[in-house]
Amino acid sequence: MNHKLIECLKAVRQTTPLVQAITNYVTVNDCANILLAAGASPAMCEASDEVFEFSQMVNALYLNVGTLTKEQEMSMYLAVRGASLKGNPIILDPVACGAIPRKKETIERLHKFGQFTVIKGNLGEIKALAGVEAKVRGVDSLDEGEDGLESCKKLAQEYGCVVAATGKTDIVTNGQRACLIENGTEILTRITGAGCMAGALVAGFCGANNDAFLSTAAALLTMSIAGELAQEAPGGDLPGTFRVHLIDQISLMDEEALKRGRVQWL
Template sequence: MDNLNLDSVSKVLTQVKNKVPLVDCITNSVTINDCANILLSYGASPAMCEAYDEVFDFVKISSALYINLGTLTKEQEAAVILASTSAKIHNIPVILDPVACAAIPRKAQVINRIMQVGKVDVIKGNVGEIKFLAGQSSNVRGVDSLDNGEGALDSAVALAKKYNCVVAATGKEDFITDGKNSVVIQNGVEMLTKITGSGCMLGALCGAAIGASENKFIATVSAILSMNIAGEEAYKAAKAPGTFRVKLIDSIYELTEEKLKKGGKITWK
């Protein structure tokens, strides 16, 4: 990919701010407000439309659909399937966050149904979830991955080829691939694991980036780098979880292309 460089990754931030993509988030009840606020700070327009009677029509006017399976109710399950169908019909990009799929068999069943009736452009999960979906053994505890990351990129590549999509496996290092091109991001701070919803917020950012950029791989890399750089900036000012969480939103708002280019620790594979 000729335009695969830190400049193109950083430019996605400006594309988001210029386009103000409308991102419909069907997400878990723990992090709805966090996802909405971080999207606003990033420059996007958040919507939390998950009512079964509304999602089909709302998705078709959205820039992207973010599906998070964290606290999946029967009502949400029905809405997710219908939203996925609408996204496929109307060619709206879909980001899937397969929360706890390695721990709860029902989640895998719902993912299979989404793949049957709809489409997924990006799968963003922790290393354990990605390994599980790729058919590899994984070490998880509920929604958390206990995996050390070994073999994560190979699993992500296999999953990307299986579904013809972008896959991001997050952890101490983040692995992103479209099956042909791959990167490893080494930014971020451990404090991101000490607040609720950092992964959910990241998924929402992926929705905004993909809703504003035609290149889904570069957009995903940009969203993940943005979250990590913002985390590093926030930790400079706040070294405890409560204040860090607030400062993280501020740091997303204060991001610039220059900060991404200067601070990005990316290895191209």
């Protein structure tokens, strides 16, 4: 199965998918740069009088509720509706939904406007959406992984989509198929935006491939291996230098690097 993940990366490079992102203001530049490094084309279009039409032109829509404003909320409703009319993939990043009830309520309303393709969050966020008790601190998950796969499968079946929970081991499932990705490095938790960048990558991969389950796994594996390689580069143990190396390693990612992947298929 790992060779199929390699093909997903190749498809991104070959097709340059256009990804619309309505995202967290803290990390909007990081998301744009990581998409460019992967070979996708980012468009940070969120004006409410533009998003409906634009969401029908793109290859994927990425929604991140991390710094949700009223303007963003209205734009997300319109964008989800527009993308759904064209059958474009919609990737949701439910940042801090376990800590701020309004975000969970917004996500539930968004789901009435269209079908999510992927929900990608940390384990605390996924558990909160699934109605399972979760340990969170703001945007961070304090969950140590108990019942992680079961929670992801529960949410995937409830929403009828792929669900991915990032952490020490990443979990990806569509409710039937599942995989565990054991690559990565702790230093990813010491920079802002690692999770947001991973979510944007998922959107880029889904915009270039038809299989959302494999696309999500390929995107998270790419991010995790890039993190390992970035840390191994000179100065990679320092957060600022690591961030630069991370984007570089995404741009350099190839078949040979992806062979480092440690993926369990369940």
